[in-house]
Amino acid sequence: MVGAVLVVSVLVCACQGNGGTPTLSVSSPPLRAPTASVTSASAPVVARDKAIAAYRGMWAAYQTAAETANPDDPDLPTYATEGALRTLVSGLKSIKDRGLVARGDIVVNPRVTAVEPADDPTTIEITDCADDSKSLLYRKSGGLYNDKPGGRRLIIATVKDIGGGVWKVVSFGARDIGTC
Secondary structure (H helix, E strand, O other), X not given: OHHHHHHHHHHHXXXXXXXXXXXXXXXXXXXXXXXXXXOOOOHHHHHHHHHHHHHHHHHHHHHHHHOOOOOOOOOHHHHEOHHHHHXXXXXXXXXXXXXXXXXXXXXXXXXXXXXXXXXXXXXXXXXXXEEEEEEEEEEOOOOEOOOOOOOEEEEEEEEEEEEOOEEEEEEEEEEEEOOO
8 A cells, every 4th residue: 555655655756657557565664774783694795685675674664665655754764865865855746746646566676687886785786566456545543545456567676785784775766667
């Protein structure tokens, strides 16, 4: 629900004129910031795990914030920064300004598609085919605003080590329904 609203709101801001209702939901995302602790795993494996955790965390935080249309949700900057954070906040403001909230799940299935540099990554690209078909917008009063379900859409995100082993999503782009 919130996931669908999330993608919809985010896409409304990121892709003006998209025509679709973007939504995203996150299944079982961690709600804590990635930390700098390193296990016995190699640097590329640790970086990949932290990047995916940041990506999942961003969508979980957005989904929670969309339930109340709160663009000031304190969890958003835990996982996102720069353009990604601006896009999420703008989408939430759009929902809030229209007196709406999001309900429903956005299901993400991220996979790492690029790592730079390969031996000690600081930037990771994630590709996802997110499903926001179960996420819808509702009026704050409780009535359904839009009964048009979302669907599967391609999302490409860039996640970076912003220092101290902390990874955050810095940018992402979501395509139209049916792009994956």
